[in-house]
Amino acid sequence: MHFNIPHGGGKTVKIDPKIQKYGTFVGSRGIRITSNNDISVIFTNTYDTDNTIDSCNIILVANIARNYTISSYSSIYGSVLLVAGVTNDTNVTIFNGTDVLYSAIINLFDVLQYRSCVTSCDVTGIRVIADKPVSVSSGSTYAALLTNSGARGDYIVSEMHPLKTWSRTYIVSPVLPKTAFVSRILVENSFSSVTVSNISESYRLTPSSSSQYFETEALVLTSDHPFSLTQYGVSYDSDDNSGNPFMTVVPGVDQYINNYIFTVPHGYYGNLKQYVSLIVPKMYKDSLVLDGMSLHVYNQTNRAKILDDPAPFDTYTILTFRVNEGYHHFYHSSEKVTFGVFVYGHGYFLSYGFFAGYDLNGDCRIQTSTSTTTSISTSTMTSSTTSSTSLLQPRGQMCYNCEEFSHVDLCDTVKQCSKQEVCFTERYEDSGQTKFKTGCPLQNVRISLLHRVKL
Template sequence: MVMSTKNVYVVSGTAFTNIPSTSGQDEFIASEMIPTTSWSSKYIVPPAFPKSAFMLRIQSRDEILRVNVENRTHTYSYKPSLSKLYFGNEPVTVIANDSFSVTQYGVGYDFDNINGDPLMAVVPGVDQYLNDYKFSVPVGYYDVKSYVAIIIPRLHQTGLTLDGVSMNAYHNGPRKTFNVPYPFDSYVINVFEIKAGYHHFAHSLQWIKFGVFVYGLGRHIYLGILYGLGYGFYPGYDLTGTQRKL
């Protein structure tokens, strides 16, 4: 527990990460923690496509809180444990009747032989989405490819502008679309590559809120040694300081 009389920035992470734990050396991962007063009770977690899996860490103040995680084919109910479960390359929804925190972890190259190393990102709740995002995508190395996943109500995709261009006209390579499972099946996730540099995503209707997940995956062989790269972050949160319930 970190408490302060002034606003502070708290980062959690590790300098030596293996996902899965039996794999070889991977890299540093970290993310800023959301204050417990700003936790949510409902989340949509996009996959780190094209990676084949991801993991979640769920934190709660209530040790008996039951959390339901759902994808297209299964519903999982969780109580505190150290059990490990890998979700595939489809979105999941995570809900409970009280507030909690969700952190997303991407898997390394040794898990599926797909480019990319582990990543760590604290997930915003659905009620923490914004209408306007300004963020930067880092310049990559190790042949990294950067992606963006946009989580948005299906009926309001046309009002979204990406760097001043309508989403329908924005083109930066192939786009992968995912349907979000119940109870947020009115949402859709669009994933596509994004270039390094400054970006501005917004919706023409100020009351429409959407989520943005930015991540990068890379792999490079130098002198016979495999080097991987993975990073991920959500570029904005509406932290009102109010605990929310369904």
């Protein structure tokens, strides 16, 4: 299938539902999307009989990797993970601790689907390890969270973030007008401790490999070690507000970006109301540009609900607006300022939620000062005791960064280059074998590197 999309436009491609299948299997059911310009892609699954829906953002192939730990949720139908192959002859193994649950070789366009069990099982904490980069998603067919009856469930799904992209700092926005949500933490090391803060209190905990927490306020989580955070909506009858479960893997604060072009999905059922929450430094919020309008003008017709974040990110605020489905363009007028964009919707018995974009190669070394001021930098670690927030440093190109590999498609590591660096690919011969090297040297070094290419 080939089509053109004009600037500011979009295209909905409907997939035959027969492609879906229950159980554990390997089959050729993958879909590949390529473009000659940058695009954003979201996936939405709906089922009209029970008004179920969820949407998730699709991660670029450049950001996928070989090592994942799964976050999901149990349901009356069990929970499922799905591995998609992007190269041929990819060895995939699924572990529970040190026990091998399943292994297979998959090719381009193949998917490996693993179902935990028939009922009430959860694949959370299971590891997926491959010898080549793969895409991994997880979810449940009909999950119910904080419900008084199992009848208030919904379909949930999210694409997993690779282990190497886990962050140390997260801000979680409430999903207004609902009064509750659930956060699930995954840690790689059992000795890792996480500080959880809301407006009311702050507490330090040492979670197990998978722990979940019920919250009603904006939430900040920090740790000395990288960890993963997944946010879930709760069932309709938990607070008698419209909406049901959804799941989304939350990006770290260091993974926010400056410019978002995204689509709010079509609301198929249940009188769906759409929202967007912006997580932005307070002192720079007035320079946001939302669909071509300043924040002041945009707020005149789309009144924002404003929430403050707890320390150590009390220099941030959360602005929540009602939005329409379709194309949106949000950015900050200063290229140095980054912010988060969380898109979600509630219907009578359904919800969805996902982040509009993020840079999974953000600086996970981000540190906060011990004073009431937070100072953040994506290129160098800084701290501050002044009454201001430092701007994020301008970034250069995002480049592949691998050495001595046999094919350009096998590189699964990318690097944030500086403004003075450029992307390069070097091809050379070593003991009769063709090898490749990628990276981002300084521009004045690039010429000499290219001169060493042996074809």
